[in-house]
Amino acid sequence: MNAKERILTVLRRKAPDIIPFSVYFETLQLAGLAVYEPWRKLLDKGLCLHAPLVTQTHKVNCPNATMDITHQYGNHTSWSPADLLIAMQAPHDFLGKFRTPLGETIFKASVKGLDFSVQLPWFQEDGYIIKNFDDYEVIKFLIEDSEYTPFYDEIKELQMIMGNYGIVDSLVPKSPLQSLIMLMGPQKLALDYYMHQKEFDDLYRAIYKKQLEIYKIAAESPAEVIWAPDNVTSLITSPKLFEKYNIPFYNEAADILHKHDKIYIVHMDGTLKNLAELIAKTRIDVIESFTHPPVGDLTITEAKKLWKDKVIWANFPEPVSMQGQKAVRAKTIEMLNDAAPGDNFLMGISEGFPSFQHMLKFVPIILKTINKFGKYPIPRG
């Protein structure tokens, strides 16, 4: 099996030759390392690429509003790949202005590096788009004013570039509650949920309705899999919120995607123990970036027991890499044993490593260990 076949086989709940192990294509692309010799060698040894973040299936237009975003990063203005690497580490300052007939909203944010997967939900106070009630109206206007047009060229191009090295997902927006966390931050979300339920629910419903339009466009795209970057963690999305807000959307979205034979992947990289039974009630196909302890709080064995119909795409818990090569090998074996015989199971790296050099040191160890101990079916014990 090639990498693409291996991933899709597991995502369709069939038996692979070996447990697939993936890294995000974007990680290599960001570093300008896509053709870097050591990575090519790893691809030839079975490393799979997963490209969930780069291609959207639609273009958006708000005919009655304008949006200006400026992005500055230090003094780094060079175009050279080496300098771009440096620029990724520099402070980045964002200033965004949305103007609508109902008023305008401004957000400011400063991030240290371009690891958006880590930084975006954690902007400082003024980085959130919704800061007070006036912003609710403006954002609701923007949402309702949005017009989406299908656009599949990027997916087709990336599928061609990627070939059999991996899969290209269609990136869809976070589900409505997870989007609200991004728009207003976890603190305001909590306070508004408890103190201004009506306005909160109105905004949630507006997002819900519009996002289903995007999921319908994604359902008709050439991508086999649809990926939602939900970053669910029970600490913020409590069971109460998950049951009320996340489950109805996941199930409606899943039904839309399944009609078109698409695989519905949701990125859930946090603590999931308290949500595990609720997640089992959803019609999501794949829990991606599932993070094993010590970062997560649910083991693969526990998750497999509860989510019999779901595929688990487990993230290698990156702090283990700080403990050295032996620990990385031991954790990989532990994860494989937990997943034995390995049905409905993939492994990957879906969080940021401290550096690309660091990643390059540990990815080969994980791959080598999987190639040795991850042949399907993995013997129990």
Added chain:
Amino acid sequence: MTKEKIAEDFINAAVNMDILRAKKSCKEAIALGIDPYEFIEMAITKALTIIGDKFENEEFFLPELFMAAEIVKKSMRILEPHIKGSGKKKNLGKIVIGTAKSDMHDIGKNIVSFFLKAEGFEVIDLGVDISPEKFVEVVRNEKPDILAISALISLTMQEVSKTLKSLEIAGLRNDIKVIIGGATFTQEFADDIGADALAINAIDGVKICKRWVGI
């Protein structure tokens, strides 16, 4: 209405996240001439203990902690103008808290900071992205009883380790207790770098600090 009944109403309101009822209880306490400090002990501190326990038992999550913090903040605004000279504010000790260098996450730290203040600690919150040098400088100048370091991403683990080493080099390590907290830390890591404790969550962190000062 008795002060016990008003305190009970406040507790019920706070535990049910009902800010309007909680504020009403505070106003009733003032109208009845109850000593604000006594009311804080009877109602607010007790409510926070119940909410903290529910968080530890995983009945409550971060949204409830944020809301509890808001209820206390608004309640204190009602009580504070009546506090002058009415009693003695307790001081359990001084704590310096901050998120380690290269880490911008502050939710956990803010919650710990809030609960420590509510429990009676003097808290110096340095914010996020704090270098080992800054931690050392503040510890030298402020002479706290406890240093609390938070981090969420593993990139910052090295910075936490460096902070402990810098305290050692500066000759300050034996003067303070160091507690670390954040999803990325393990007990093994805490032991390796010589931290005095690892907090598994915000409420656990507060309990450890209270234990250290004999509460």
